[in-house]
Amino acid sequence: MAIAPDHIQQRAIMRVYSAYRFALAGAFFVALIFGPAKSTLGTSAPQLFAVVASAYAIFALGLLVRHYFMTGRYSPTQLFFEFFVDIGAIIFMSYCSGSADSGLPLLLIVSISAASITLSSQLSLAIAALATITAISEVTVHTLYERVGTQQFIVAGITGMAYFSAAIAIRYLSARIVKTQQLAERRRTDIEKLSAINQRIVQRMQTGIIVMSQTGHIKLINAAAQELLDIRPALPDQDQYAPAVLIEMAKEGINHSRIIAAGPQHLEVHVNMTNLEAHDHSDCLLYIENISKITQRAQNLKLASLGRFTASIAHEIRNPLSAISHAAQLLAESPNLDSSDTRFADIIQSHALRMNDIIKNILELSRGRTPQPQRFAISEWLQDFIDNWQPTEHCGLSMSLEKQSEFDIVNVDRSQLSQIISNIADNGARHGAAEHGKAELLFRCHSSPRSGAVILDIIDNGAGIKPEDEDKIFEPFFTTQSQGNGLGLYLCRELCLANQIHIYYQRTTLAQSCFRLQFSHPDRGNLLD
Template identity: 75%
Template sequence: MSFAQDFPQQRAIMRVYSAYRFALAGVILIALIFGPANSTLGITAPKWFAIAVLGYVCFALLSLIVHTLLSSRYTQTQLFFEFFIDIGVIMLMSYCSGSADSGLPLLLIVTISAASITMPGQLSMAIAALATISAISEVAAHTLTERVSAQRFIVAGMTGTAYFSAAIAIRYLSGRIVKAQQLAERRRTDIEQLSRINQRIVQRMQTGIVVMSQTGQIKLINAAATELLDIPTPAPNTQQYAPPVLIDMARTTENSAKVIKIGPRHLDVHVNMSILEQNDDSDRLLYIENISKINQRAQNLKLASLGRFTASIAHEIRNPLSAISHAAQLLAESPDLNDVDKRFTTIIQNHALRMNDIIKNILELSRGRSAEPARFSLSAWLRQFLDDWQPTGHTPLDINIDSNLQDDFINVDRSQLTQIISNIADNGARHGAEKHSRAVLTFRCRKNPSSAAVSLDIIDNGQGIKEEDEDKIFEPFFTTQEQGNGLGLYLCRELCLANQIHIYYRRTERGESCFRLQFSHPDRGTLAE
């Protein structure tokens, strides 16, 4: 019978056995020094018995130090030598004690058991055979100096039988234990692998998952939930609590579901809470879904139908609009027009151009192509973009880049990202120049520590959006400018949606106007919103 013994287990067993060996040698030495005068220990050859005990104590101390301090792997020769020394010294002490009542040969059962656990089957049987031979030889050696009864040989043979029985029994039990331990280790590995898979699935889900106690202490939270709730990922061995609105919900004793506004962006989220066990003190499992995105998709479906209808109308309008614009241009060149008529032709041309821009944007929305995402560094791309980009109308402009990220990879369509940032930057430059003599744009790259997702803030020094208009700026045809068509930011939002980017308007800590682009994780591929 053979089985594999792991080195850490083998080392642990040898540490315990070396401690036992040292304690045994110490007890025998104390018994020799302080024991009664009529003790059987060393009665036949006290000098050799004392030498054997002292040598055994030194050997036991040395082996204890080796097994305790050193971590190198054992060789079979090393282990066999240690057990061989044990057998030789104990049998020598038994011979020096003379009497059969010393009981020292029975101590070898522990040695044989340790050898059966730590050594292969053949070598452990060899140790048992050596112990048996030593027991019989010790009795035979006494026959040279004294008369020995046959019963002593029978006892020695029975002792040898006990050695082999102990070796076989311990070997069998050790094999069963090791197999059970290996099976448990495989099951543990499988469970850990399944746990890692489940953890990865939970972390990559778009639905937010939170497991929390009734008092609000978070025990499990995935990346989607941290993004929705805008809370950092809890550090190891630290306690983190859910927002108060979720704690109030967790205090109920029944499963429930409700729609709440949460986070600095006031997102509408649907929270479905389930109690994991029947008792009221059990943990709560919360599923958090962003219904703002669902509502937005529903609105996009309506707008898509409207877009196809308006695109057909726009196509029909474009030809006569071109004719009107061309006629107004020719009319403006006539020398017979007075100043009032020329002003009217200018108005016709300006509004014709405006109508053409509206039709162009509508047709671009209706023909929207699918995104072709690519993985690249946002900071490097942004610097290249700003080297090539110029604001419309050559507005006086200062540009600042605030980015110290090393790993800021995103996975979006480059051309569509160019279109998004160009539109927002043009608006920021125009509004900044209207309020000040010179526009200032700041591009700030940051990374969310909880989800490792990258965000880009585009900050301008303009007047900013009025608070009552912040919810409307991404709606089609909403504009605060007399010459605007209200489709620029709507187009930006559509392109962001196609690239899994969340875009929203906010104010900075200093009250500056800011558009934030929050990119999804490049490996997760979708934003948990």
Template identity: 70%
Template sequence: MFFAQDFLQQRAIMRVYSAYRLVLASMILIALLFGPANSTLGTIAPKWFAIAVIGYTLFAIAALLIHTLFSTKYSQTQLFFEFFVDVGVIMLMSYCSGSADSGLPLLLIVTISAASITMPGQLSLAIAALATISAISEVAAHTLSERVSAQRFIVAGMTGTTYFAAAIAIRYLSARIVKAQQLAEHRRTDIEQLSRINQRIVQRMQTGIVVMSKTGQIKLINAAATELLDIPTPVTDSNHYVPPALIDMARNHKNTTKVINIGAGHLDIHVNMSILEKNSDSHRLLYLEDISKINQRAQNLKLASLGRFTASIAHEIRNPLSAISHAAQLLAESPDLNEVDQRFAAIIQNHALRMNDIIKNILELSRGRSPEPLRFALSSWLKQFLDDWQPSNHKPLDINVDSALKDDDVNVDRSQLVQIISNIAENGARHGAENSDKAILTFRCIKNASSGAVSLDIIDNGPGIKPEDEDKIFEPFFTTQKQGNGLGLYLCRELCLANQIHIYYRRTERGESCFRLQFSHPDRGTIAD
């Protein structure tokens, strides 16, 4: 990259110098043709001077065309030849002018400076040496035809010293400029690399990052934020805006923090907004975090506390409960009991079993086994699961799987996913059988087009949840069934939180009862809306 940069710089310098050469040759030609009769130019050999000026003008035109029209890389021989011609022609014109007052040798300082910038140090010093030798040779040539004072040799020597001084000084300054330019290029490369690294880090962050204007126009957004806000990707133009709830936050002129609910999945998102500059019209920086992750951390603390509590009382409850259940069973087997007493004994057994199920479910929650996520294709796993699963009520059941996805990977704990789907499917089969002659369960796998995350809909033909009860179904001990304990869906939600799965109840387009499981993206671990 630096070689390319050096070539572009060299090419630009040669274009400027070629233009200077053409202007210089043209001015000397005009001075020759239209100048005063007593001009010092070409006084000794006017014919050779005219030939040199005309030839130099044609050479300048050709060189300018070459440097302008062609972009091939220069060779050192080509550049040395051009500067050599400059030195030779100018010193020839100086010789033809005869007088030391022509000042033509001083023009070589520009030539030597250009050579010092565009060529290596040895070649540029060679040009300076040729110019010095030419200046001294010119004076020596004049001694053959006329008497020349020693002062002209001194002037020629001082001119040669000036040539070398200019070559060394320009070479030093050029080296310093090139070194500074290379350092700046290194810094620019480092900054670009850091920018790419920062961009990659931002895109891979699980926390959503959004930079937007006061009006909500998106300036920068990472993948996690597009999933949380359900914004189509890629965001490449200025026509993408954040949801209205975030625009309302942007109108506030102070840094603020708020929890908002966005999307059909009703995701609770914790938003932290900062104004980048003191100016109230400056861009806003938003940090978005799915509240389910915070709930997951709180859930872990809750399970740990619940585990310590239930472990201390489990045996205290189960031991007498086991004795009650065993005594009721023995009592029911007694032949002396009448029908009423047998019914009471059956009630005792049923409620003892119900209490035992409650304790069993609470113990499962209290143990709080950390999930062991494994990446796998959901559709193929679901078909295998349904081949082995049967509802406990043994009533007629139709199971349909609707999935045409080719890439539906999820990253969750398989055993805990079995518990979740079994519980929901068991409830759906029971309510479907109660509502009609046959229970119908439909499992539908869908994929978010913008985020790539997978969702699973479990649809049944039951009556569904009443609208006023939809916010309560995941609460512990809430149930609409006489024999239910209200812990099934609560257990499902806790297991979903542990696996970063968003679960909620909805109605399909045809009004069917549906539970949706929204899985986190298998790579980033963020939940799509």
């Protein structure tokens, strides 16, 4: 099957050929004016040669300008006409030279070659046939006037064979080149599509991907890695470098992994590094995974074990504890007790209730109910929470909601979210009232500047957590209060893990006490995505 050359390739070839045509016509014109008197050019019909050479030079100049400024497609008729004029002009000038040794007909091989590249097979062979006919016709006219011998017909025939051979050979090579170019273009398009698909896959992966040099210069990074490591996107003309801990990993060895605390939230991520090549100075490929899902699976196993353990002892503990509490209550109502004995009875009852609360919280953890996530606007939900919620201890309380982002959609379990926020709000109200006599709670709803995921800050006016205790507040049974059981924030963290919420404590820019809940993206379901 014949393969048509691309129009861009046609334009490039015709521009080169038009420059050649103008140089050839200019050479004829200069030779006519400044050439030696005994030159073979135009010896038979000098006036006709001058007219043809001048007209051909003007024709070549016009086509040179046209080809260099034309941007549209060529029509086969237009190109055929140009090559036809080339054949006619050269044969006329060969006839006017009157000598069989002028060699001008051989110049047509260049024109035939250009026609074979830019025209179809039929038209290129037609150009070769016309060139052959004109060459034989020239010899015939010279023979009629006895200017040359009849043996020149053999030379004309051989020249015609050269025309056809050049046309066929160039056409074959041109078709092969065009076919190869088209194949290369298809391969380039396929590679570009695959590259775009791979880039999209890499960018949408929940696993962070980084390709960097040994010095930490980042060459490729996806959105997940930027979010997990808190790396801001670099400007087009700005270099981007990895955190120092990753650069240290790159210098330590070829293949190893480590769990690091990334970003200002100190999120635990697992980094697996490998060199792209065998030598020590090659680029590094890093896979960065948020281990919250691994932690969640481990937590599920832990809760399952805790559930079996709790179920086996809850009955044994609660029955005697209930008896102790009931007996203490009856004892406190006895009229025969003095004030000190009544105080001891109250202490027994208070600690019995505290133990009962501990067992209740452990049972809630052990049940490990699977979250039932729902999509909803958290700002509307928070407004309902503010209108209906009351702290466990009666105190002056002021609550307000501040919405800083239009996007506030989350995908979590409503009841478990209510448990989380109730526990944090209750702690904040108690500490705020203890510090200032009146508690103030601010719920600030905004979104991540990069991913758009919702962030909720719960700010209170309490004294806050001491810096040395910030890493311990989510541990079970850790408490700074004499009446606390140390399971409230631990329960909050476990429920957050179950709902793909990242919870941590921080101070605001005004040094206010703040618990931050960073929700997963409602569409992608990836923590911090």
